[in-house]
Amino acid sequence: MAKIGPGVVVTGLTLGALAVVSLLAIQANGAETRTAAAGPRPGATGSPSASPSPSASPSAALAALPAASGTGRRVVYSVSARQVWLVDPKKTPQVQAAFAVEPGSVSPETGSFTVYSRAAATTGTDGRQVEHVVRFAEQSGTVFGFSAAVDGATPSPDPKVRTGGIRESRENGQTLWDFAPTGTRVIVIA
Template structure:
């Protein structure tokens, strides 16, 4: 009996020893891996850009360049104090007497757009009902196309919906802050240069 019992105990002890060695080996591996991470700092901590960070920086650089081109005042858009409206880019520039841009912003074009050319602000209204039935403010009119008056305006509710192509409307919609800037910048007689 003693011999049989001792044999079982030996097997149990050997099994426990093997399990303990496996656990110790696992912890030793973890400690070694942690030490490697400490000794070899990541690219972000070492000041070297990681491949992903470099690609992200390139993307941001390209986007900044596109934004710069998009916001650049179109060439051959007149001189001096004026408003410049680019139809394809759906963007407006407010240009001061010195020829410097004081503000640029995107707009939602009207259903009816004037052909490229130079116009002048002909009338203004502080608050009216827009041709699409929406209450608007800071209306600055500058052209008439096919019997439709075209002008910049901002909806009181701040909306800039895409115009209904089936209705002939002439409201070029701006955000309210942009509408206030336009109102201050463009009194009657101010040139409005429309470019393609």
Template sequence: MPARLPSWAWVTGLTTGAIAAVAVLAVQADQGTKPTAATSRPSASATADAKPSAGPEEEKEPAAVPADSGTGRRIVYSLGQKRVWLVDAGEAPRRSFEVWPGTVSPDPGSYTIGTRTEATTGSDGVQVEHIVYFAVKSGVNVAFSNAVDGSSPPPAAPDAKTGGIRVGKGDGEALWSFGTTGTTVRVVE
């Protein structure tokens, strides 16, 4: 009867072989061509007043948290500025970004995040993720979310009832991490 190898010997052999294969591939990858980023530098003729446009996820100087937005750890949503702030317990804004509101807006006041959904289809038919529900108005759920593909929503038809407040993809991830169930959402004018 032939001798049988114990299972630990098989596992050790397979692990050693896998490590060797990864090491060989890493050496080959290191010796290959490397991609280079194209860099563009402003020319000497660039005007001094030219300014790049800031997208929803990038801005030079964040807007100040509204004075009437409460205290403590909270999410602040300004209807007029179409902007959200994630404010920590020490009153410091951790992040601020522009949003694209739906056609149904919550009334100013304090709300609490009750339900969170990882992904679904929005009322506008767009695949969304990081959905954080905090209010209901006129039978429409109001929630922050971001499009899975990172796009901003097209303007909704005036008669459509959409309560989704769309945010940029990176902002949606930050809001999802910050806005756990029970987190206060303060809506201001």
């Protein structure tokens, strides 16, 4: 049986450590990107050209995935936190993405739903062109779903117009679209 010298062992351990450090750096960079994307968004004031500015408020930070948010692969939407988590327990990290959203003028009831319809592009209830529409519930005549405005705007909804569209940035809209095909569970929490 051939003997392995100490130089080979040290080299192997060094390469393994570099691989782990590289993986952690990539994950940290992804988390930084998701956190930055969740901050103030262009168009948050109704103007798609408004530039984002850093927020000093701790409430602007993304919350951790709530413990009572279901199990399995799912989209979790917190009405009160105005936040979405994309969760896949078979992957590391389990939370694949987390980002802030702008809810419609009407909120869905809490509970478990299933993505039943998707549209690559359409016109939203507010008249804006939207893309990556992922619908998961219909209650009292209002359709609830996630979408991104093509112009990038995420203005607060007009309270006089009954809309269940939950808006996210275009980047986050693409991420949710890729994560949530028809049949994906959506858990709505308070």
